Amino acid sequence: MNSTRPHSQSGITLQFRGVTKTFYDRARSVEALQPFTTDVAAGEFVCLLGPSGCGKSTLLNIVAGLELPTAGQVLAGGKPITAPGSERALLFQEAALFPWLDVQANVEFGLRQQRRSAQERADMARSLLAMVHLTGFEHSAVHQLSGGMRQRVALARALAIDPAVILMDEPFGALDAITRDRMHAELEAIWSATGKTILFVTHNVREALALGDRILTFSPRPGRVVQEVRVTLPRPRSLESHALVDMAAQILSVMRTAEANAAALPA
Numbered sequence: 001m002n003s004t005r006p007h008s009q010s011g012i013t014l015q016f017r018g019v020t021k022t023f024y025d026r027a028r029s030v031e032a033l034q035p036f037t038t039d040v041a042a043g044e045f046v047c048l049l050g051p052s053g054c055g056k057s058t059l060l061n062i063v064a065g066l067e068l069p070t071a072g073q074v075l076a077g078g079k080p081i082t083a084p085g086s087e088r089a090l091l092f093q094e095a096a097l098f099p100w101l102d103v104q105a106n107v108e109f110g111l112r113q114q115r116r117s118a119q120e121r122a123d124m125a126r127s128l129l130a131m132v133h134l135t136g137f138e139h140s141a142v143h144q145l146s147g148g149m150r151q152r153v154a155l156a157r158a159l160a161i162d163p164a165v166i167l168m169d170e171p172f173g174a175l176d177a178i179t180r181d182r183m184h185a186e187l188e189a190i191w192s193a194t195g196k197t198i199l200f201v202t203h204n205v206r207e208a209l210a211l212g213d214r215i216l217t218f219s220p221r222p223g224r225v226v227q228e229v230r231v232t233l234p235r236p237r238s239l240e241s242h243a244l245v246d247m248a249a250q251i252l253s254v255m256r257t258a259e260a261n262a263a264a265l266p267a
Contacts, residue, residue: 016059017072032221038216049216063081088163097142104144109160120241121157125156125160147174159213188235205252
């Protein structure tokens, strides 16, 4: 497979312009994110990489419209993001499915809100469940599914509303290594087929290299980008390939230096 692919017009461009975030309470303020500026091209797969608490998830929540930046702005398709929107879908580490609904009804949930007909909902749900390799599980209860299967349902539910941007917050962090590797391959296939713009949060260097077109590495809090890596390794990528392992070592070296510098700063 080629190392690069044309960016599909089904995605939209994200523009970050001086985005910062500070959280306030009565006792103190916490600077989570220092000024962040970049563009994410339509159809690009960008990984946000860094340690816990470095502002990755905060940035994702700002793109989702769940948080407002303290300063700066994010634009999706040229329009400022001020609230959640159907063109952006957010997936968490926990699948967050509705336990009282079966698999197909979970996938149909957003389509029901769009007032699609019952037949259209059913047809789309079955098609998407086939895409995520869950044919035959349409009427299974959520509690009967493995962690990987629940994440597949969550991905199918997100795809059902046809968002241009998919935001993923460590979606495979709780999975075992074999299931995680399988989900990497399935996500890459879906991304390649649909041309969605994906912003993917992870603290796993090899996962970022396996999936991303580009990696933005963040320092410990307050988060700032300390390295940008364009990944040109051919796809599909193996987590054990020598080239990927060597790149991971280089990125980890930068991350450790950033962590040491942050630890040296006065509290």
